[in-house]
Amino acid sequence: MHKTKINNELIDTDSYKDVAKLLSPLRAKSRTQEVLEALVGMIAEAGLEIGDQLPGETVLSEQLGVGRSTIREALNRWEGLGLVKRRRGSGTYLTANIRPARGLVSTETTLESEGLLRIVDVRRTLEVEVVRRAAINATEAQKQRILSGFEKLKTVVASGMMWRNVDQAFHTEIYEASGNAIFGRIILDLDDAYHAAKFRDSPFDNPEFGVRSVLAHGDLCNAIVAGDAEAAVRAISIILDHVVDEIREMSETDK
Amino acid sequence: MHKTKINNELIDTDSYKDVAKLLSPLRAKSRTQEVLEALVGMIAEAGLEIGDQLPGETVLSEQLGVGRSTIREALNRWEGLGLVKRRRGSGTYLTANIRPARGLVSTETTLESEGLLRIVDVRRTLEVEVVRRAAINATEAQKQRILSGFEKLKTVVASGMMWRNVDQAFHTEIYEASGNAIFGRIILDLDDAYHAAKFRDSPFDNPEFGVRSVLAHGDLCNAIVAGDAEAAVRAISIILDHVVDEIREMSETDK
DNA sequence: TGTTACCAGATGTCTGACAACTTGTAAAGT
C-alpha cells in the first residue's frame, strides 16, 4: 500500500477516493454536518413552518444519498436542541423556525470590507471572553492538545501550505478548553461566514498573513498554558488586529 | 365525553391511553433515556471529570446490554448539548461536569437546564457589549424608538398578555442602536434556541417573570437614553440574572 | 537517531432487518 505525504498528512494513494479528496480538500465536514445543511436548505425552500411534518427518514436518506443512520444522527441532534420533535410511529415535526445561515452575511451586506469588519467585530467580543476562560479553566490534557495544535500550525505555515484548517483546529481546542462549547460553535459559524464572503473570488489562503500572525499565536498558546488570562487576551487581540489589517489591505489593492 | 368510575375515581374513558398510563407509568422512558441515566450514574460512580475519556461505544453497549446505535444516539445527544466531545479515532471525552439528578428533578431536566445556562452565558457576553455600545452610539431617533418600545412592553406585561414578541422587538431596537446589526442577529438566534429548548412541552410565557424583569427593563431603557454605558450594563445583567433564576426554578419545581 | 510502516482501538457510515407505535380506513357488528 502506497502512502504519500500531503499537507502534513499521510494519504493513501492506492484508492482513488482519496485522490478525489485531493481535488476538493474543502470537504472536511462530516456527513452529518452536510446533512444538517441540506436539511436547512430543504426546509427553507419548501417553506416549512412550525408544526409542519418533515419527510420520513427513508425518503430523506434516499433523496440525499446517505444511510438512514446518518439522517437519524442529524435529526436526533436537532431534537436535542429543541428544533424538532420526533414522535414514534408518527413522524418528525418542526418546533422552531429554522433560518438558513446565509442571513449572517447575505448578498447585500457583503459590500466589500464593511461586512467583514462587522463580523470580526463580533468575533472579537466572543474570542476575548473565550481565551480568558480557557486560560483559567484549561486542564492539563487540554493544554497539551493546544500545544500540539500550535506545533502543527507552525510547521504548516512554515511550509507555505494552506493553513486554514489547521488554524481552525488549533482554535477549536481553545474553545473547548473554555468550558462552554457554545462559544466555539458560534465563532465557527462566524468564521464560515467570514470566509464565504472573503474568498468569493480568490479562494486561497494568504501565506504572508499566516507568517505574520503565527508569532501572536505562539503568545496566545503560551499565555493559556501559563494560565495568564490577560496576556491571552492581548494575544488574541493582536491576531484579530492582523485580520482587520488584512481586510483593509484587500479592500485597497482590490479594485 | 364519557366518564367511568374506576377504583372510586372518575376517569375519562374516551381515551384508554390514560388508563394504561395508570397501570404502567414506569415504562414511559425510552431506551435512549435509560441509557443516558445509566451513563450519568456510571460517570458519577467512576468519578470522571472534565477531560476524562469515556469507555468506548462497544464496551458501553455490551455492559448495558443495548445496541451500539442506542449508545451512539445518547452520546450524540449529549454532544449536541455540549456535554461531551467526540473525537473520531480517539474517543469520547467529558467537557462538562455531569451530576446525577437529586430528589424530584429528573436527569433530563438537569441536563437540559445545563444547556440553557450555557446559552444564557454566551448571550450575556454579547448583550453586555451591545448595550454598552448602544448607550454610546444611539442617535436621538433610535432613543425615541427604544423608549416607545419600552412603553409598549410595559402595557403588554401589565395586561398579562404574551409579551415575548414585544420584548424581542424592544431588544431589537437596542441591537440596531449598537451600530453592528450582526450582534442582534446572533442574539436572536440564541433566543430562538433558548425558547425552543425551554418551551418544548409548554409553549407559554411566564407572566410572573415579565413583571419581575420589567423594572430592570426600565433601568436599561433610561440608561441608554441617558448615555450611561455602565448603568446599562448593570441593568442588562440584572435582566439576565432573572433569566438564570427562571431556569433554576424550573429545574427545581419540575417533577 | 529519526523516519517509516504498521497495528490496535475508536468513532463514522451503511445496510438490512425487525419491533413498536400512530393514524386512517374499511369491514363487521349493533
Added chain:
DNA sequence: ACTTTACAAGTTGTCAGACATCTGGTAACA
C-alpha cells in the same frame, strides 16, 4: 346510522454486522 373492531400503511426505535476512516502508539528499518 352509528360504533366498534381489525387491519394496513407509514413512521420512528432498536439491533446486529460489516467496513471505512481516523488517532495514537509501537516496532522495524535506514
